[in-house]
Amino acid sequence: MSSPIINDDQWLQLLEYVAETYSDVTLSRGFTYFKQQRVASLIISDTRVVQAKVEEGESGNYRVTLNLDKPRSSQCSCPVPASCKHMAAVWMELGDRLGYPASQIMNAKMHLKRITSTTSLESTLLQLPKMDVSGWQKFLNHYTSLIKSTYDLGNYVDMLRKQLQNITKITIPFSDKDQIFFDMHQELFILRKLKEQNVQGGVSSYTSFTLYRVYDEIHTWLKQKSPLLNFSVAGVRLEQTLSYIRQQMAEESGHYYQDYGVYTALWKHWVAPDPEASHYVTKEIEALETMTVDSPSPSLSAVKAFLYLQQSRSKDAWEALEENGIFKEAPAKLFIPFFDYLYDTQNWEELVNWLRRSASFFNRKRTKELDVYADLWTKAIVQLPQAEEHMWTVLEELLPYSFRIIEEMLYEQRKWKPWLEMQIIQGHDPLYHRVNVLQPIEKETPKLLLPYYHQAIDHYVSLKNRHDYKLAVRLLKRLDKVYKKMKQTERWEHFFSGFVERHSRLRALQEELRKGKLLG
Incomplete structure (x- = not known):
């Protein structure tokens, strides 16, 4: 037929x-x-x-x-x-x-x-380019409604992503600009779903790990996609997106600041490069000042302060932070976008001012934020050497959490004397370090190493066992090289002969000295 x-x-x-x-x-x-x-x-x-x-x-x-x-x-x-x-x-x-x-x-x-559902879905997908971003969020919520949260939030995120990937099977008539924004709103949607689970089930360390992982992924994504965006045609979508994130911040309680972090990252990578950035600053501040009256959210106050800083209103920025009653409990990460902006604009004096004023917020267990904080200090004093005294004062105030940072800074700045004093305070000796760690000191100021070596040698000998005698001999051989670097061979010979005589009754030590070819 x-x-x-x-x-x-x-x-x-x-x-x-x-x-x-x-x-x-x-x-x-x-x-x-x-x-x-x-x-x-x-x-x-x-x-x-x-x-x-x-x-x-x-x-x-x-x-x-x-x-x-x-x-x-x-x-x-x-x-x-x-x-x-x-x-x-x-x-x-x-x-x-x-x-x-x-x-x-x-x-x-x-x-x-x-079949009806598929036809309806295809029809809805074709309408996405005509929707605003709130319409996108409603669609994504409906499209993933059958995905139920599990205890394993990492698996929940994977299921959401897998469901969202199905959208790509249908050709949607997005412009290049809208495609980038739609992709971003899928990431923002996943972040929102995770926050909803936090509210419903409480925050555990496992939940926080997944939340921060997604948050970091959004930051990375924003940075990667920035060069692909033509800001001259992104205005409407950008304004809609900023408005959406503002609303998310208004609903946020406590000190999580995920949406605040997304907002400031979006600003850094997508808004700041726009020649019309100052225009956005003015519009956003107006919107935020209205919102913070009705919704005094910590995140909204922080963003408002961040934008005041863009207008060189440093005093207003700090006051905006303080207007929220729980500002003193804010996490250190709140300040990183402020520091980044001042660093990027090379406003060194204001950067030092903010580093000093925010110091108490970093007086906690060492975190990556504390490392960033210390790194910004070192960069600032390169430009403002007169601020170095303030840096050391602040780092001392942050002890014991800043101990390792101070130690690393002293070494990087080749301040050998205080660095060696810190080693002795910690009970370290030359054998604690790799040989190449002490080499710069041996080359520049070998004299500073003498107390470090002598103290360690006396300590190992006092333990009176063969293993520690061997360690003492290793140190003696290295101390010999230090004296030679100083061109003080006679001083070494005088010390060593006295050392041998003092410990002549320690036969095991004498044997180790001979094995080490220090005695004939």
Whole structure:
């Protein structure tokens, strides 16, 4: 035949007929007959009428007549007046022979619902470019509504991402600009869903890890995509996005500051490069000043302060931070965007001012924020050497958390004397370090190493066991090199002869000295 007996549209019409007239029980029984191959014969006439025979075992056979053009006029010779299991089995056999899955007949209602859902989804997806970003967020919420949170929030994020990846299977007529913004709002959506889980289930360390991982991924993404964005055509979407994040911050309580961090990162990578950045500053401050009256959120206050700083209103910025009653409990990470902005604009005096004023917020267990804080101090004093005294004062105030930082700074700045004093305070000795650590000191001021070596040697000898004697000998051999660096061989010989005489009764030590070729 030149044309198919049933085309796709006719098949869908048949499914609609079956869904309306056959019960689920009848279809299930018909499917059983189909699987048992009880449809013994099936003939299709030129008039599109199907004649079939269905075997019923001891009850004999039943004859089924199906009319493809008028399915409601179809008949069966069994006692059931219409829509029986025998007719259902023949419909399935017919579909199978014509290349359509029999399971679609058995699950006609579900299959039609799925088709309708897919069609509706495609229609909605095609409307996305016309929606604003709040419409995108509503769509994403509906699209992932069947994804339920689990205790493993990392797995929950993976399931959300997998569901969202299905969107890419349909071509959406996004412009390049809108595609970037839509992709970003998918990331913001995932962050929002995680925050919702925090509110519902409480925050655990595991939850926080997932939350901060997603937060860091957004930061990285914003930085990577920035060069691809044409700011001259991004205005409306950018304003919508800033408004969306502001609303998220207004709903945020406590000191999480995830949305604040996203906002400041968005500003740094997407807004600041825009020639019209000052225009956005003014508009955003106006919006924030209105919002903070109605929603005194810590995040909103922090963002307002951050934008005041863009206008060189440092005093107003600090006051904006303090206007929130729980400012003193704010985490150190709150200040990093302020520091970054002042560093990027090379406003060194103001950077030092903010580093000094915020010092108490970093007086906590060493974190990456404290490392960033200390690094900014070192960069600032390169430009403002007169601020170095303030830096050391602040770092001393942050002890004990700043201990390692001070130690590293002293070494980097080749301040060997205080660095060695810190080693002695910690109970370290020259063997604690790799040889190359002490090499710069041996080269520049070897004299400073003498107390460090002598104290360690006396300590190991006082322990009076062979293992520590061996360590003492190792140190003596290195001390010999130090004296040679100082060109004071006679002083070494005088010390060493006195050392040997003092410990002449320690036979094990004398043996180790000989093994080390320090004694003949």
